[in-house]
Amino acid sequence: MATYSPRQLDRTKEDLAYMVRFAAAAQRVDDHAVFTEFLDWSADVLQARGVPRTMLVNGLEALMPLLEECGPISGRTGAAGLRHLAP
Numbered sequence: 001m002a003t004y005s006p007r008q009l010d011r012t013k014e015d016l017a018y019m020v021r022f023a024a025a026a027q028r029v030d031d032h033a034v035f036t037e038f039l040d041w042s043a044d045v046l047q048a049r050g051v052p053r054t055m056l057v058n059g060l061e062a063l064m065p066l067l068e069e070c071g072p073i074s075g076r077t078g079a080a081g082l083r084h085l086a087p
Helices: 006-029 032-048 053-069 072-085
Strands: none
Touching: 006 032, 006 053, 006 072, 032 053, 032 072, 053 072
């Protein structure tokens, strides 16, 4: 990300914020599918922008400590997302 333009950094921050929001929504309704379906949609959008799926995985991995800090349910939601994105 050190080579990202300001616009790319803004988009990345926005994408990460959406990940946190959807993980929280999945936790509220106790349904990992809310999060994994968002991840599928997000992967499609990123692919259209020319961003590889691995960047989505990297972003979620970076968020995992935050999700785990929020509690075991959030950590499990994040882990479910990582499993879902695994090739």
